[in-house]
Amino acid sequence: MKKQLPYFILFFALPIIAMLWWWGLFSSASFEIATSPVYDYVYLDAEGPYSKLSSKQNEVLFYMKQQNIAHGASLSLVMTDPRTTSYKELLARTGFVVDHPVEVKEPLKLGHIEPQKVAVAQIKAHPLLAYGKTYSVLLDYCKAHDMKLILPTVEILDHSVLRVEMPLEKKAGENS
Secondary structure (H helix, E strand, O other), X not given: OOOOHHHHHHXXXXXXXXXXHHHOOOOOOXXXXXXXXXXXXXEEEEEOOHHHHHHHHHHHHHHHHHOOXXXXXXEEEEOOOOOOOOHHHOEEEEEEEEOOOOOOXXXXXXXXXXXXXXXXXXXXXXXXXXXXXXXXHHHHHHHHOOOXXXXXXXXXXXOOEEEEEEEOOOOXXXXX
């Protein structure tokens, strides 16, 4: 057994640890209060589990390519809280950031978000790990300030960096 231990470490344990490190398992999400930029985005509405948003984004991408619309990072607006809403009733908008307002044809829609004061959690990690870590930081902030998670949150995924922005003030007429 003692002769096999170095081989086990070298050929099994170290590669697994290296892969988990590369995926961001040992990374922490950063946090800051900031003013978000203006976002113009092309999107489709999504209903159901948030784990299926990537397939809806692929659909958006398909239509954007048909309409020759250039895009930037992926963007999702999370409209409902999965902790309090049935997974079948979850609502989101998902699509891609564009440099400026563009003309879109059905079924695509164009969205715009004005600058606002936001709590930002950001991490470079694999999406399987990133979403939990960023929302954990935002929920810790909410708990420390005796407040609820304010929706919609804006999720931007660009080059393996997930940025989640939570507005710090609810706009008139919005529900949580």
